[in-house]
Structure formats: C-alpha cells, structure tokens
Amino acid sequence: MAQLHSRLIWFILLAMLFFVGFLYWQTQQTNGTNRSRVADVAVKTAKVESLAMSREVSALGTGIANNSIQLIAPSSEFLIELNVSEGKKVEQGEVIARLNxxxxxxxxxxxxxxxxxxxxxxxxxxxxxxxxxxxxxxxxxxxxxxxxxxxxxxxxxxxxxxMTIKAPFTGHLGLRQVSQGAYVSGGTVITTLDDMQQLRVAFSIAERYLAEVAVGMPISVTNVAYGNIKFQGKVSAIDTRLDPITRSVTIHGIIDNESLQLRPGMLLNVQLQLENREVLRISEKALLPQQNRQYVFIVDSENKVQQKEIEVGQRIPGWVEVISGLREGDEIVIEGVQKLRTGVTISKVGG
Missing domain, CATH: 1.10.287 (Helix Hairpins)
Structure with missing residues (x-):
C-alpha cells in the first residue's frame, strides 16, 4: 500500500513538471510571435531630397483688356459709312465709321x-x-x-x-450699337474696341504680403471655362494706396492672350508666387509632433528606426521645409509613424 502511494506521488510530480514545462514553452512561443510582429511593422519610407519650394498667395481677380475704349459719335449727324463686324480684328488707323x-x-x-x-x-x-x-x-x-x-x-x-472714326490701336471690335444710315447724336456709342492680345488681371492681396511682392513676379490664373489649364503671366503694377477698409492692396498682372481664350470681365483664380528656392523638403505625414517640437523616424542600414528631432520652416499643402536635423539622402518614415518607437525594425512598403 505504501509502495502504491509512493508511485502515485511520483506520477503527480512528473505530471506537474510536464505541465509547468508546457506553460513555459507556450510563453516563449507567444513572446517570439510578438517580437516577430514588432519586427515586421509595415511602413512607407522616402528619401529626403532638395527640391524647389514656392510660396504662393491665392486671390480672385477680374480680367481687364489691356486697352479698351468705346467708339462714339463726336457730333450729331447721319452715319454714312460703318465698317463694324463683331469680333473682327482691326489695325490701328483703320476706318471704323464716317459721319456726313x-x-x-x-x-x-x-x-x-x-x-x-x-x-x-x-x-x-x-x-x-x-x-x-x-x-x-x-x-x-x-x-x-x-x-x-x-x-x-x-x-x-x-x-x-x-467725322471719320478710326481705330486708335489694334484690337477687336465689340457688338455694333447702331446701323449705317442712322442719325446719331453726339456721344452715341457706335461699338467698342478691346486690345486682348494681352489681358490684364486685377486682384487684391492682404497688406502683410506687401513687402514681399514686386513687379515682375510670376502669376498663374485659371478659369472655370478651361478647367485646370493655367495661363502664365507676371505682376505689372502695384497700387500706391491700400484700401483703408479691407487693408488690402490692388495688384495688376499681365498675361499673354494671343489665343484670345481669356476675355475681359472673366472671374479668374490667381496664384501669385512670392518666392521659389531650393530647400530640404519632406512630406507633412512624416512629422510626429510632441508639444512644440517636431520629430521624424530615420531608417538605418538595418531597417531599424530612430526618432530624431528636426526644425521645420515654411509649409505648403502636403509639404514642409526642413531647416535642420536631416541631410539630403536620409531615409525617413512617411506613413505609419504612429506605430513606431526607437529601435523597432520595419518592413518597407513602397518608397
């Protein structure tokens, strides 16, 4: 009987030892799986590059003919000759109409x-x-x-x-307002004449940009009629006065318009480029803000990441300038930064 109890005790001890060993083995397997998962964090990376970065100001503008007049009758008389074809281009000095x-x-x-x-x-x-x-x-x-x-x-x-009305400059005639043979009074509008080979655009910007804008700066305009097509031009004049109510200054730009796609009176979306320079530029998605500081994760040769503080400068939609903390050619994480910590090994998805 004592021998039976002794064997039973040894059997229980061996069973407990086996169970403890099984629990230890399972724990090691779980830890190994977790480590594997940590080492297999999928992120997207990119190289730090030196690229052109421009700062722009957006505004709404109005198209204005470079030269625009109304051709009027100087006195009351019969209109004996009328050479007006709507939309026709006429040269400077060409006869438009004659009065008796x-x-x-x-x-x-x-x-x-x-x-x-x-x-x-x-x-x-x-x-x-x-x-x-x-x-x-x-x-x-x-x-x-x-x-x-x-x-x-x-x-x-x-x-x-x-009594002979001539075109004072080369341009395109507008709509005819009178008929040949009609008796017109002094001041009656016969037609209009617009020089549209170059189109001026008038727009306003806030006074805080006044010190940065200068004649000759590039502008681009778009219009709903032409979708995303951009028409290029430059600043031609800056008003000497600011509007005391809106605290804005009126700017005139000049745009080549030989195709005559743009017309006076059009509502134009204007982009004024204030500066364009080479900077170290990264995606805004790479930033990990902490209080008043900005951090990024740098990838080393072993695909491990290290958190590093950087100093940022100018921002434009989607991009940010790096003043210090990174060098051209450094590889950083641009997607998935919230899943990382220093020392983690990553798996690159795209680049």
Whole structure:
C-alpha cells in the first residue's frame, strides 16, 4: 500500500513538471510571435531630397483688356459709312465709321479762302508800312484777322477729321450699337474696341504680403471655362494706396492672350508666387509632433528606426521645409509613424 502511494506521488510530480514545462514553452512561443510582429511593422519610407519650394498667395481677380475704349459719335449727324463686324480684328488707323461731313468740308474750304485773301492783304500792308507810319495800325489789325482765321481753320479741320472714326490701336471690335444710315447724336456709342492680345488681371492681396511682392513676379490664373489649364503671366503694377477698409492692396498682372481664350470681365483664380528656392523638403505625414517640437523616424542600414528631432520652416499643402536635423539622402518614415518607437525594425512598403 505504501509502495502504491509512493508511485502515485511520483506520477503527480512528473505530471506537474510536464505541465509547468508546457506553460513555459507556450510563453516563449507567444513572446517570439510578438517580437516577430514588432519586427515586421509595415511602413512607407522616402528619401529626403532638395527640391524647389514656392510660396504662393491665392486671390480672385477680374480680367481687364489691356486697352479698351468705346467708339462714339463726336457730333450729331447721319452715319454714312460703318465698317463694324463683331469680333473682327482691326489695325490701328483703320476706318471704323464716317459721319456726313459735307458741312464741315464746306466750312474748311470757306475759311481756307478767307485766310488766303486776308494773307494777301496783310502782305500789301506790310509793304505800305515801310513808307507810311500811319499804315502800322492797319497792319496790326490785319494781322489779328489772319491769326483769328487761322485758329478757326484749325478747329474746322479738327472737326472734319473727327467725322471719320478710326481705330486708335489694334484690337477687336465689340457688338455694333447702331446701323449705317442712322442719325446719331453726339456721344452715341457706335461699338467698342478691346486690345486682348494681352489681358490684364486685377486682384487684391492682404497688406502683410506687401513687402514681399514686386513687379515682375510670376502669376498663374485659371478659369472655370478651361478647367485646370493655367495661363502664365507676371505682376505689372502695384497700387500706391491700400484700401483703408479691407487693408488690402490692388495688384495688376499681365498675361499673354494671343489665343484670345481669356476675355475681359472673366472671374479668374490667381496664384501669385512670392518666392521659389531650393530647400530640404519632406512630406507633412512624416512629422510626429510632441508639444512644440517636431520629430521624424530615420531608417538605418538595418531597417531599424530612430526618432530624431528636426526644425521645420515654411509649409505648403502636403509639404514642409526642413531647416535642420536631416541631410539630403536620409531615409525617413512617411506613413505609419504612429506605430513606431526607437529601435523597432520595419518592413518597407513602397518608397
């Protein structure tokens, strides 16, 4: 009986020893699995590169013709000639319209004849003035008449010239407002003329950017009619005054528009490029902010990561400038930083 109890005790001890060994083995397997998982953290990495980084200011602008006028009738008369085809390009000096100028031509001819006769009389009085002192007063009077007639003739010739309406610059005609043969009053708009080979764009920016903007800086504009197509130009003028209510300054840009795709009056989305320089640039997703500091994870040759503090500078959507803490060519984690800690081995997904 004692021998049976002894064997039973040894059997229980061996069973307990086996059970403890099994528990230890299972614990080691679990720890090994966890370590494997830690060593197999999938992240995305990228190299630190030196790239161009520009800072831009966005604004809404309005298209303005480089030169734009209304062609109007200078006086009340019948319109005897009209050369207006809507949208037609005309050259500088080309005749657009003529008003009935019969009376003006007659007036010029009349004054020309009067001036000729008065000039002959003036010449005779000049000859008399050399021999008779009394003739000097008559000479002065005749000289005044000649001067007066010359002035009247200049005015009449100018009025005659204005009866023919010409294009003062090369441009495109707008819509016709009158018909040939119509009697028009002085000041009646005949049509418009726009120089659209270059389009000006007027937009405003906040006063805090005033010290940075300068004539010649590049701009680009887009319009809903053309989707994402960008039209390039540059700043041509900066207003000398700020709006006292909005505290903004008006900027004019000039854009080449030979295709005539852009039109005066268009609403334009303007991007003003303030600066463009080479910097070390990384994705914003690589940053791990802690209080007022910024950190990134650097990948070493063994695919282990180390947390490192960096100093950041200018930001643009999606990107941030690195002032210090990284060098060109360093490999950093740009996706999955929240899963990491120093010393962890990573598995790269993409790059």
């Amino acid at each position: 100028n019969v009376q003006q031509r007659a007036r010029v001819a009349e004054l020309d004849a009067v001036l000729m006769e008065q000039s002959r009389q003036l010449d005779r009085l000049k000859n008399l003035a050399t021999t008779q002192a009394a003739a000097q007063s008559l000479l002065d009077e005749q000289q005044s008449k000649v001067n007066s007639t010359k002035a009247q003739l200049d005015i009449a010739r100018q009025q005659l010239t204005e």
